[in-house]
Amino acid sequence: MTAKADTAEQNDETRAMTGAEAILKVLEEEGVEVIFGYPGGAVLPIYDALFKNNSIRHILVRHEQAAVHAAEGYARSTGKTGVVLVTSGPGATNAVTGLTDALMDSIPVICLTGQVPTHLIGNDAFQEADTTGITRPCTKHNYLVKTVEALVPTVREAFHVAAKGRPGPVVIDLPKDIQLAETVFPDRVAGVTERRYQPKVEPERALIRQAAEMLASAKQPVIYGGGGIINSGPAASDALRELVALTGFPTTLTLMGLGALPATDKHFLGMLGMHGTYEANLTMYHCDVMLNLGARFDDRVTGRTSDFSPNSKRIHVDIDPSSINKNITVDLPIIADAGRAITMLVEELKSMGFKPDKTALDKWWGAIDNWKKVNCLSFDQTGEVIKPQHAIHRLWEMTRDQKVYVTTEVGQHQMWAAQYFGFDEPNRWMTSGGLGTMGYGLPAAMGVQVGNPDGLVIDIAGEASFMMNMQEMSTLAQYGLPVKMFIINNEWMGMVRQWQELIHGGRYSESYSASLPDFIKLAESFGMKGLRANTVDDLDGVIEAMLAEDGPVVADIRVAKEENCFPMIPSGAAHNEMLLGPNDKAAKPVSEEGMVLV
Numbered sequence: 001m002t003a004k005a006d007t008a009e010q011n012d013e014t015r016a017m018t019g020a021e022a023i024l025k026v027l028e029e030e031g032v033e034v035i036f037g038y039p040g041g042a043v044l045p046i047y048d049a050l051f052k053n054n055s056i057r058h059i060l061v062r063h064e065q066a067a068v069h070a071a072e073g074y075a076r077s078t079g080k081t082g083v084v085l086v087t088s089g090p091g092a093t094n095a096v097t098g099l100t101d102a103l104m105d106s107i108p109v110i111c112l113t114g115q116v117p118t119h120l121i122g123n124d125a126f127q128e129a130d131t132t133g134i135t136r137p138c139t140k141h142n143y144l145v146k147t148v149e150a151l152v153p154t155v156r157e158a159f160h161v162a163a164k165g166r167p168g169p170v171v172i173d174l175p176k177d178i179q180l181a182e183t184v185f186p187d188r189v190a191g192v193t194e195r196r197y198q199p200k201v202e203p204e205r206a207l208i209r210q211a212a213e214m215l216a217s218a219k220q221p222v223i224y225g226g227g228g229i230i231n232s233g234p235a236a237s238d239a240l241r242e243l244v245a246l247t248g249f250p251t252t253l254t255l256m257g258l259g260a261l262p263a264t265d266k267h268f269l270g271m272l273g274m275h276g277t278y279e280a281n282l283t284m285y286h287c288d289v290m291l292n293l294g295a296r297f298d299d300r301v302t303g304r305t306s307d308f309s310p311n312s313k314r315i316h317v318d319i320d321p322s323s324i325n326k327n328i329t330v331d332l333p334i335i336a337d338a339g340r341a342i343t344m345l346v347e348e349l350k351s352m353g354f355k356p357d358k359t360a361l362d363k364w365w366g367a368i369d370n371w372k373k374v375n376c377l378s379f380d381q382t383g384e385v386i387k388p389q390h391a392i393h394r395l396w397e398m399t400r401d402q403k404v405y406v407t408t409e410v411g412q413h414q415m416w417a418a419q420y421f422g423f424d425e426p427n428r429w430m431t432s433g434g435l436g437t438m439g440y441g442l443p444a445a446m447g448v449q450v451g452n453p454d455g456l457v458i459d460i461a462g463e464a465s466f467m468m469n470m471q472e473m474s475t476l477a478q479y480g481l482p483v484k485m486f487i488i489n490n491e492w493m494g495m496v497r498q499w500q501e502l503i504h505g506g507r508y509s510e511s512y513s514a515s516l517p518d519f520i521k522l523a524e525s526f527g528m529k530g531l532r533a534n535t536v537d538d539l540d541g542v543i544e545a546m547l548a549e550d551g552p553v554v555a556d557i558r559v560a561k562e563e564n565c566f567p568m569i570p571s572g573a574a575h576n577e578m579l580l581g582p583n584d585k586a587a588k589p590v591s592e593e594g595m596v597l598v
Contacts, residue, residue: 228294
C-alpha cells in the first residue's frame with residue numbers, strides 16, 4: 001500500500017461523521033446484524049444513516065412493544081444482543097412493556113430511543129418524555145447522552161452492560177442534536193469499556209469444594225436449573241448434562257430453563273412449579289440437598305416459602321448477588337456464572353473420586369418413580385372435540401425431527417406447551433416467564449425467525465393473547481418470514497377463566513371473548529395461508545399442511561372450551577398441596593419417607 005493510499009485510509013477511519021453515523025459504526029463494531037424498529041421524527045437522523053448503510057438490516061415492526069419482543073426472541077435464540085430503535089415520547093413509552101419483560105427474564109437488549117434536542121429537554125416539547133426516568137425501574141441501566149463526545153463510549157459500554165453478568169435491557173436516550181452533531185470516531189482502548197462494570201463470573205474454588213462435599217453426603221438430592229444456564233451459553237447445558245450423568249441425581253428445570261437438560265433424559269423430572277409435574281414438586285419438597293443453578297426462586301416455583309423444601313440444605317449458584325437470599329434463605333451461596341460453576345463442580349467431583357450413595361439414591365429414585373405413577377400429565381382424548389393437551393403433544397410429535405423453535409403467548413396454552421412439548425436443546429424455547437406478557441409470542445417468533453432463517457419457528461398461542469400484537473402479521477408478510485401461528489382457540493381468556501372457576505366461585509367476569517375474527521380470513525387478508533381444525537380427525541392434516549407451507553401460516557385449532565390446566569399448585573400453597581385434577585381439593589397424602597399413600 002502506498003503512503004498516499006495509507007493516509008487516505010487513515011483519514012477515512014478518523015474522518016468527521018455525524019453522531020447517527022457513529023452509532024451505526026459502533027453497532028457494526030459490536031457485530032450487530034439486525035435492528036427492530038419504528039421511525040419517528042426524533043430518530044430520523046439514524047434512519048437516514050441506515051438508508052446509506054449496507055451492513056445492518058432493519059425490520060420495520062408495527063408497534064414498538066413488538067420491536068422489543070422481537071429483539072428478545074432474536075437474542076434468546078441466537079445468544080446475541082438484540083437491538084431496538086424507536087422514537088421519542090410514545091415510541092419510548094410503548095417499548096416499556098418489552099423492556100420490563102426483558103429485565104424480568106434477563107434478556108440482553110439495547111434500546112436506542114430518540115429524544116428532543118438537548119435545549120428543549122424539560123420544556124414539554126412535542127413528543128418529549130422523561131425516558132430515562134420512566135425506564136429506570138425497568139432496565140438494567142440507562143443513559144441520556146448529553147454530548148456527542150460521550151456518544152461512542154456510551155454505546156460501547158451499553159453493549160458490555162447488557163450482555164455481561166446477569167443480562168438485561170439497556171436504554172440509550174439520544175437527543176436529536178447529538179445525532180446530527182459531528183464527531184470523530186474514537187479508537188477502542190482495551191479495558192476502558194469494561195472498567196466501570198466488572199461482574200463476578202468465576203466461582204470461588206473453596207465454595208465449589210464445599211458444594212461438592214454437600215452433594216456427596218446427600219441422601220435425597222435434587223438439581224434445580226433455571227434460565228441462568230441458558231443465558232450462560234450452550235457449553236453450560238453441556239456441562240449440566242455431564243453433571244447429571246456423573247451424579248445420577250434427579251433434575252428439574254424452571255419454565256425459563258427448559259431445554260438445558262434434554263426432556264428425554266432419564267433423570268429429568270419435568271418442569272418445576274405451579275404447573276410443574278407432581279414428581280418434580282414432591283422431589284423438591286422432600287429433598288435433603290438442593291443444588292440451584294441459575295434460578296432465582298421465583299414465587300411460581302417456590303409456592304408458600306415457609307414450606308419450600310423445609311428439610312433441605314440449599315446451594316444457590318447465581319451471577320446476580322441481589323438474588324441471593326432474596327426470596328429463599330440458602331446455606332451455601334455461590335456468586336458466579338452458572339456455566340463456569342457447573343464445569344468447576346464436575347471437575348471437583350471427579351477429583352475427589354465422587355461416588356453417589358447407591359443405596360440411598362436407589363431408595364430416593366424408588367420414591368420418585370412411585371410419584372411418577374400418578375401420571376399427572378395424563379389426559380383423556382375421547383370424542384371429536386380436540387383437547388388442547390393433545391393438540392400440542394401432536395405438534396411436538398410431528399416436528400421432533402426438525403430444527404424447531406417455539407415461542408408462546410401467555411396463559412393456559414403456555415403451560416400446556418411447557419408440559420407437552422419436549423425440548424432437548426437450549427435456546428429453542430422462548431416464552432415470557434417473569435412478567436407474563438400477553439402478546440409476546442408473535443413478535444418474539446418474528447425475531448427468532450430473523451435470527452434463524454432456516455429454522456421452523458412456531459408461535460403456540462391463545463386466541464386472546466394472540467390478538468394483542470396480531471398487527472405483526474403485517475411484518476411477517478412484508479419480510480416473508482415463514483412463522484407458523486398455532487392458535488389454541490377456546491374463546492376464553494383461559495387462565496383467567498380457570499382461576500375464576502377454582503378461586504372465585506365460577507363468576508366469569510369479563511373473561512369470554514364474544515367477538516373473534518375469522519382467523520382464516522384474517523390470514524388471507526395478509527396474503528398468507530389460513531387453516532382450521534374443528535375435530536380430532538382434522539388435527540393431523542392441519543399440522544401437516546401447516547408444516548408443508550413455505551410461508552407464514554395461521555392454524556386455528558378449536559379446542560375444548562373449558563379445559564383446565566393441571567397439575568396446579570394453588571397460589572399460596574406448598575409443593576405437597578398440588579391439585580391433580582378438577583375433583584382434587586388437595587394433593588395426595590405423602591408419608592415421612594416421601595412415598596405416596598394409596
